[in-house]
Amino acid sequence: MSVPLTVLLSLLLVCTCTGSRTPQTCTTCKFPQHSWDTVPVSFHSAQQLTDSSGGFSQDNLDIISKFPLVTIEKWQGVKAEDSSNKSVFLWEEDAMIKAAKQIKAINENISVIVWFDTMLIYTGWNMSGTGLNTTLNPDIDSACATGHFRPAEFLEKHEQYLLKNTSGLPALEPWSHCHIYDHSKDFVRQYWTDMCLNMTATGVIDGCGADFSAMEQNSWKAHTVPKIAQELGLDNATATAWAAGHRQMMKDTTAALGNGLLVAKDGLELGDHANGVLHEGCQAVNDTVFTLQNLTARAKAAGNPKWVYQCHGEGQINALAAFLIGAGDGHYFSCGGWNDGADGHWIDDLFSKPLGAPLGDGVYDASKGCWTRSFAKGTKVTLFPANRTGFIDWGQW
Numbered sequence: 001m002s003v004p005l006t007v008l009l010s011l012l013l014v015c016t017c018t019g020s021r022t023p024q025t026c027t028t029c030k031f032p033q034h035s036w037d038t039v040p041v042s043f044h045s046a047q048q049l050t051d052s053s054g055g056f057s058q059d060n061l062d063i064i065s066k067f068p069l070v071t072i073e074k075w076q077g078v079k080a081e082d083s084s085n086k087s088v089f090l091w092e093e094d095a096m097i098k099a100a101k102q103i104k105a106i107n108e109n110i111s112v113i114v115w116f117d118t119m120l121i122y123t124g125w126n127m128s129g130t131g132l133n134t135t136l137n138p139d140i141d142s143a144c145a146t147g148h149f150r151p152a153e154f155l156e157k158h159e160q161y162l163l164k165n166t167s168g169l170p171a172l173e174p175w176s177h178c179h180i181y182d183h184s185k186d187f188v189r190q191y192w193t194d195m196c197l198n199m200t201a202t203g204v205i206d207g208c209g210a211d212f213s214a215m216e217q218n219s220w221k222a223h224t225v226p227k228i229a230q231e232l233g234l235d236n237a238t239a240t241a242w243a244a245g246h247r248q249m250m251k252d253t254t255a256a257l258g259n260g261l262l263v264a265k266d267g268l269e270l271g272d273h274a275n276g277v278l279h280e281g282c283q284a285v286n287d288t289v290f291t292l293q294n295l296t297a298r299a300k301a302a303g304n305p306k307w308v309y310q311c312h313g314e315g316q317i318n319a320l321a322a323f324l325i326g327a328g329d330g331h332y333f334s335c336g337g338w339n340d341g342a343d344g345h346w347i348d349d350l351f352s353k354p355l356g357a358p359l360g361d362g363v364y365d366a367s368k369g370c371w372t373r374s375f376a377k378g379t380k381v382t383l384f385p386a387n388r389t390g391f392i393d394w395g396q397w
Contacts, residue, residue, distance in 0.1 A: 029260025054095025321390020
């Protein structure tokens with residue numbers, strides 16, 4: 001049974017303010033169904049200009065429904081209009097749920113993720129949609145105006161949820177000047193987990209994004225106490241507590257999602273505090289191949305847990321060749337432009353042809369400076385990393 005988001009969030013506010021709550025887990029979350037029948041692909045984007053419901057248009061749905069794994073970004077419905085082309089304000093969560101319902105109505109087995117942020121509290125949007133709203137956070141930059149984040153007002157009006165710097169003021173993330181969740185506190189960690197679980201409780205959402213899981217650099221190696229203290233203006237003790245709490249919150253959320261996904265940003269996070277990753281960048285270079293092969297080796301050493309790794313490319317054959325040379329089970333070639341809808345992100349000539357499971361690992365021939373790999377349905381892939389050029393010789397089909 002689907003529960004209205006307004007009811008869920010009302011309950012959440014009561015629980016987090018009083019300290020009492022009923023433990024939640026996701027019982028409806030569906031893990032994505034990986035297949036080698038064709039190129040394993042995923043989609044990550046949003047449609048800004050929508051009707052007053054915030055859902056995808058039919059032409060977008062026709063494309064999106066071809067992907068087994070879909071992430072709805074926080075721009076969904078941000079430029080919604082009614083039938084007379086008048087602007088309509090929508091909360092991003094409501095638009096996400098509407099879009100997820102549309103996708104599930106076409107294919108209930110598609111795994112749908114909604115994109116949240118583990119650090120930034122987005123507050124800069126205006127009801128009018130113009131200019132920056134500095135009411136809740138006078139120091140914001142334009143990057144903190146993304147989406148229409150419903151819990152922002154509660155969080156900003158209850159400063160115990162905000163991380164404080166050495167001056168006792170709310171800490172600012174340097175890229176966006178957003179305020180930051182204080183994950184050193186258990187009730188703040190629980191609040192974030194419950195925000196995600198309240199979305200999955202609708203029955204049409206299977207997990208959450210964990211943006212800034214690895215800081216603004218999208219590198220877990222940047223998630224260190226000295227780096228965090230420097231970037232956020234914290235003392236060592238506060239930075240230590242926040243770093244540990246941030247990681248713990250993600251571990252707790254991953255566990256609570258059951259068969260769902262928490263999607264972080266760096267492959268090093270897989271198996272520690274997240275079971276999914278969206279890596280920004282899937283280039284036709286050796287590093288892409290090595291990263292994918294190493295992830296497969298790590299998964300094998302860990303007993304082949306259910307992990308998802310998305311290598312986000314641009315749909316170009318060179319990047320796809322690099323992906324196919326290195327990819328293993330649970331790996332996806334990810335497409336989408338964050339907020340430009342689905343048009344142009346499904347490439348039939350690449351994504352619809354039969355592939356088959358890999359017949360072995362990608363092999364590098366140093367004398368020729370190239371990688372090769374063959375697949376069960378006759379396809380052979382070649383990559384020349386020095387000049388970032390790839391070729392795919394599709395088998396008979």
